[in-house]
Amino acid sequence: MTATIPAGRRYTPLEMLARLVAFDTVSSKSNIPLIDFVEDYLAGWGVSSVRFPNASGDKVALFATVGPQDRGGVVLSGHTDVVPVTGQAWSRDPFTLHVENGRAYGRGAVDMKAFVALGLALVPDFLAAELKTPIHLFLSYDEEVTCLGVVDGIAAMGKTLPRPRAVIVGEPTSLDIADAHKGVRTFHTSITGFAAHSSKPHLGASAVHAGALLAAELDAMQEEAKLNPDKSGRFDPPYDTIHVGSFEGGIARNILADRAELLWEIRTLPGSDPEAGPARFASLAEKVLRRMRTTAPSSAIETAISSDVPGLAPEPGSEAERLAMRLSGRNHTIAVAYATEAGHFQRAGLPTVVCGPGSIDQAHQPDEYITLEQLGAGEAFMRRLMAECRN
Numbered sequence: 387m388t389a390t391i392p393a394g395r396r397y398t399p400l401e402m403l404a405r406l407v408a409f410d411t412v413s414s415k416s417n418i419p420l421i422d423f424v425e426d427y428l429a430g431w432g433v434s435s436v437r438f439p440n441a442s443g444d445k446v447a448l449f450a451t452v453g454p455q456d457r458g459g460v461v462l463s464g465h466t467d468v469v470p471v472t473g474q475a476w477s478r479d480p481f482t483l484h485v486e487n488g489r490a491y492g493r494g495a496v497d498m499k500a501f502v503a504l505g506l507a508l509v510p511d512f513l514a515a516e517l518k519t520p521i522h523l524f525l526s527y528d529e530e531v532t533c534l535g536v537v538d539g540i541a542a543m544g545k546t547l548p549r550p551r552a553v554i555v556g557e558p559t560s561l562d563i564a565d566a567h568k569g570v571r572t573f574h575t576s577i578t579g580f581a582a583h584s585s586k587p588h589l590g591a592s593a594v595h596a597g598a599l600l601a602a603e604l605d606a607m608q609e610e611a612k613l614n615p616d617k618s619g620r621f622d623p624p625y626d627t628i629h630v631g632s633f634e635g636g637i638a639r640n641i642l643a644d645r646a647e648l649l650w651e652i653r654t655l656p657g658s659d660p661e662a663g664p665a666r667f668a669s670l671a672e673k674v675l676r677r678m679r680t681t682a683p684s685s686a687i688e689t690a691i692s693s694d695v696p697g698l699a700p701e702p703g704s705e706a707e708r709l710a711m712r713l714s715g716r717n718h719t720i721a722v723a724y725a726t727e728a729g730h731f732q733r734a735g736l737p738t739v740v741c742g743p744g745s746i747d748q749a750h751q752p753d754e755y756i757t758l759e760q761l762g763a764g765e766a767f768m769r770r771l772m773a774e775c776r777n
Contacts, residue, residue: 393430393431394427394428394429394430394431394432394510395427395430396507396510397427397506397507398507399500399503399504399507399508399761399764399765400483400485400490400503400758400761401507402503402504402506402507403483403490403492403495403499403500403503403756403761404482404483404492405423405503406420406466406494406499406502406503406506407481407482407483407492407493407494407495407499408481408482408483409423409466409481410481411466411467411468411494411527412467412468412469412470412471412493413467413468413469413470413527413528413530413531414470416444416445417445417446417466417467417527418444418445418446420466421437421446421448421466421525424448424506424525425437425448427506427509428450428506428509428523431509431510431513432513433450433451433452433509433513434450435448435449435450436448436449436450436539436542436546436547438538438539438542440527440528440535445527445528445535446527447524447525447526447527447535447536447538447539448523448524448525449522449523449524449525449539449542449547450522450523451520451521451522451523451548452509452512452513452517452520452521452522452523453512453517453518453519453520453521453775454517454518454519454520455520455548456548457519457520457548458520458522458543458548458549458550458551459517459519459520459521459522459548459550459551459775460519460520460521460522460550460551460552460553460554460709460771460775461522461523461524461550461552461553461554461731461736462501462505462521462522462523462524462554462556463524463525463526463536463553463554463555463556463727463731464498464499464501464502464505464524464525464526464555464556464742465498465525465526465527465528465529465530465535465727466499466502466525466526466527467527467528467529467530467531467535468493468494468497468499468530469493469497469530469750471493471752474751474752475752476752476753477752477753478491478753480492480493480752480754481493483495485758488757488758488759489755489756489757489758490755490756490757490758490761491753491754491755492754492755493754494754495744495748495754495755495756496558496743496744496745496746496748496749496754496755496756497557497558497744497746497748497749497750497754498556498557498558498742498744500558500742500743500744500756500760500761500764501556501557501558501742501743501764502525502556504743504761504764504765504767504768505521505523505556505768506523507765508765508768508769508772509523511769511772512772512775515772515773515775515776516776517772517775517776518775518776518777519551519774519775519777520548520775521771521772521775522548522550524536524539526539526727529726529727531693532692532693532695533693533695533725533726533727533729533730534693535727536727536730536731537730540730540731540734540736541734543734543736549736550736551705551737552704552705552706552709552736552737552738553706553728553731553736553737553738553739554706554709554710554738554739554740554741554742555726555727555728555731555738555739555740555741555742556740556741556742556743557722557724557726557740557742557746558742558743558744558745558746558748558749558756559720559722559740559741559742559746560743560744560745560760561714561716561741561742561743561760561763561764561767562714562716562719562720562741563707563710563711563714563716563718563719563720563739563740563741564698564719564720564721564722564728564739564740564741565698565700565701565702565707565719565720565721565739565740566620566621566656566697566698566699566700566719566721566722567656567697567698567721567722567723567724567725567726567728567729567740568621568626568627568653568654568655568656568697568723568725569653569654569656569658569660569695569696569697569725569729570651570652570653570654570693570694570695570725571651571652571654571660571664571691571693571694571695572649572650572651572691572692572693573648573649573650573651573652573664573667573689573690573691573692574647574648574649574689574690574692575597575600575647575648575649575650575671575687575688575689575690576645576646576647576686576687576688576689576690577593577596577597577600577635577645577646577647577648577685577686577687578593578644578645578684578685578686578687579591579592579593579594579595579596579642579643579644579645579646579678579682579685580642580644580681580682580684580685581641581642581643581644582641582642583640583641583642584639584640584641584642585640587642587681588681589681590642590644590681590682591642591678591679591681591682591685592636592642592643593635593636593643593644593645593646593685594635594636594643594646595643596646596674596675596678596685596687597633597635597646597647597648599670599674600648600667600670600671600674600687601630601633601648601650603666603667603670604628604629604630604650604667605628605630607628607663607666607667608627608628608629611625611626611627611628612625614626616655618721620720620721621655621721621723622723624655625655626652626653626654626655626658626663627652627653628650628651628652628653628663629650629651629653630648630649630650631649631650631651632647632648632649633646633647633648633649634646634647635647649692652664653725654697655697656697656698656699656700657699660696660697664689664691667689668689671687671689674687675687695725695726695727695729695730696729696730696732696733697725697729698726698728698729698732698738698740699732700719701732701737704737704738704739705737706736706737706738706739707719707737707739709771709774710739710741712770712774713741713767713770713771713774714741714767719739722740722746724746726740728740741767742764743756743760743761743763743764743767744756744757744760744761744764745760
């Protein structure tokens with residue numbers, strides 16, 4: 387006998403996208419109003435969910451299962467946060483979905499609320515299909531800043547949550563299947579020197595001079611990385627990249643700087659040692675600090691990791707890859723230049739690919755949009771997944 391399904395409110399994918407875009411979930415703000423809406427929507431269809439709040443309680447990840455609760459299935463993973471609109475020349479309200487000329491405009495429309503909207507809008511159909519393999523919906527936070535919003539939920543998989551068979555992270559790939567991307571680690575280095583008149587540098591220690599030495603070492607590391615390119619031809623550029631994004635310090639030309647700060651990052655190819663660069667930087671920092679302390683014993687150099695996003699390495703023939711190929715009709719994989727949450731899933735031993743509707747070229751732009759054609763292709767992808775999970 388067919389089970390009775392609670393009748394919640396139905397949304398088309400476009401209507402659901404409009405609801406999600408209307409929530410201002412820039413990473414600096416809370417995503418809880420959006421999560422409240424999703425939780426209530428799912429509950430209306432009899433689908434329970436589990437919250438994973440951050441330490442401060444102002445952001446939440448959400449995990450829900452449609453179908454059997456006693457086994458692992460396919461995770462559809464999408465982040466709820468978006469990048470800021472400040473300073474961008476939008477021609478329309480970024481938090482009101484606007485449909486025109488075959489495009490749906492709005493912040494997050496392509497990156498990546500469209501994928502989330504598709505999964506949510508099809509919940510009634512997933513329920514009616516009486517799935518044998520469950521479909522898990524996993525909504526995260528802070529992907530745009532740290533990619534840590536998935537970590538607690540992933541840690542629960544195989545414990546309080548079912549362990550999935552495959553994970554699809556729905557970043558916009560035009561429904562191509564990405565099986566590889568670089569890892570990213572970002573750092574904040576604070577340097578404390580000791581102020582003195584520039585005519586008597588032996589009475590102090592310049593934090594700016596120390597920072598210049600460290601920045602020069604990072605530049606040297608970048609030049610060396612170019613000599614060891616990836617030979618697969620899948621990455622652009624085909625080597626690890628090291629970048630100093632901000633270097634600040636000092637207050638006047640004739641004063642030894644008592645402080646300086648460097649914000650820097652390393653993006654590593656799959657297979658590269660993510661610890662090698664930071665270890666080399668730390669070794670030089672020790673040498674520079676010893677020199678500073680010969681004239682200013684109170685000097686200090688401290689480096690903190692701001693974010694650590696593991697790369698995604700190819701796993702040819704994985705369950706996630708084979709499934710995504712069947713759903714998308716593709717017979718090959720690609721690598722993407724940007725980082726995603728996929729590496730965290732893979733690090734936990736879960737077969738993972740990146741595959742979602744829309745183009746990354748429209749992400750983070752003023753007047754961000756997804757084409758209605760891609761939204762429709764994403765819906766077809768989801769319906770093929772539903773058919774797979776019925777068997």
